[in-house]
Amino acid sequence: MANKYKTEPLKCWSKAKEIRDNFYKDYATAKDKGGIRWAGGAWSFGAIPAGLGDDVYPLTGEPYGASVSWNKEFALQCQEAAEKKGYARDLCSYMRNYWGSIILDKYAFGGPFPKPDFNWQDHICCSHAKWYQVASELEGGVPNYLIDVGVGSEDEINKNKVDYVVNQMHDGIDWLEKTTGRKYDDAKLIQAVNNECESTARWAEVCVLNKNIPAPLEEKTMYSLYVLGTLMKHSKVVADFYHELLDEVKDRVKRGIAAVPNERCRVMSDTQPPWAFLKIFRYLEKFGCVSIGSLYTFGLIGLWEEKPDGSWGAKTTPKEKGITIKDRDQALRILTEWNLCKPEWQHFYSPKLKSDMMIRIAKEWKLDGVMLHYNRGCEGLSLGIAENRLALQKANYPVMTFEGNMGDEREFDEARTMTRIDTFMETLDLKKIED
DSSP states (O other): OOOSSBOOOOTTHHHHHHHHHHHHHHHHHGGGGTOEEEEEOTTSOTTTGGGGOTTEEEEEHHHHHHHHHHSHHHHHHHHHHHHHTTOOTTSOHHHHHHHHHHHHTOOTTSSSOOOOSEEEEEEOSTTHHHHHHHHHHHTTOOOEEEEEOOSOOGGGOOHHHHHHHHHHHHHHHHHHHHHHOOOOOHHHHHHHHHHHHHHHHHHHHHHHGGGSSSOSOOHHHHHHHHHHHHHHTTSHHHHHHHHHHHHHHHHHHHHTBOSSTTOOEEEEEOSOOOGGGTHHHHHHHTTTEEEEEEHHHHHTTOOEEEOTTSOEEEOOOTTTTTOOOOSHHHHHHHHHHHHTTOHHHHTTTOHHHHHHHHHHHHHHTTOSEEEEEEETTOTTTTTTHHHHHHHHHHTTOOEEEEEEOSSOGGGOOHHHHHHHHHHHHHHTTOOOSOO
């Protein structure tokens, strides 16, 4: 069957790979350059440690855990090491991969595991604070600072709640100065906050372009692109890359370049995928089916708002509003208010909030169905997923579920999942275009 649309590789693909490789290399070699290393989650306020200097290098735990997951043999070694140490198998699989890597003293990118100078984490998921408490103990007492951000959903935010988070940030900066012996630079903080707003808004704008038919990107590729924002969304390197990516994806839309040349069906997924089995997304393409993304892919780092026409679009940045950040307190307030609107934080408070966002995506991105991953590896993002399924079905969207684990391949049945996809495609009246 002849292709319906033109397709071509992303021109900026090599740059995305280079940024990711440099991130892990820079962290490992930071001490060789007299720099500082810190570890924390992908949602941690990375813009704040940036005020310590230009030679401060982070390692974000969830992307690292996902990188371990991709290497099945190493992932199994890490998981078994954590289990042997007494940590339960039903804990977050990223966390177990991370702890196992420390216990084995093996870095996923070669050499011994690089010990951070401090851990800098926020806490919204049930695992976050404990993740780095245990990591600190395993590493011999690395200093920890944790910021509680569990203040309620976006529609419940008020000044007192913002003050609560901002005051923790102010205390955290004092702690950073005492812990590292460095003087804090507010100008670097302000630049990092502006970079973060740019990165997360531009990524959302890229995702908006997938409303187009044919979709210019598919989710397997998007995983390698959104991840840069989980590594260092506060950096100019990532902000500049997302501007470049946005320009390229706009050009793909203009020229009718498709991610899947035979696109005839559009679905979305949910939560983290089973990283060791990303080929399920390529299998969808055999039916002419494209996964345009998910709330996870769109909203893990992307920031969104409702536009005047009622559609979902990229959140307007402070710069776009004409706001110039002048001091530390203003920077911290903007950083707090920006992050408390994060889509993937909302459904920690109610599954309905997540269902509403998923139904919005299904409508605006013109979907034919939804694939839900009953992910045993992440308690936080799988919270309320059965309720989400019912809400989507009530909104008349066909839903396929499959069981698995983002970071532990022992919990994923590949043959069974492929069979479920076959059945789901059949219910959508789709047969394979190719074998």
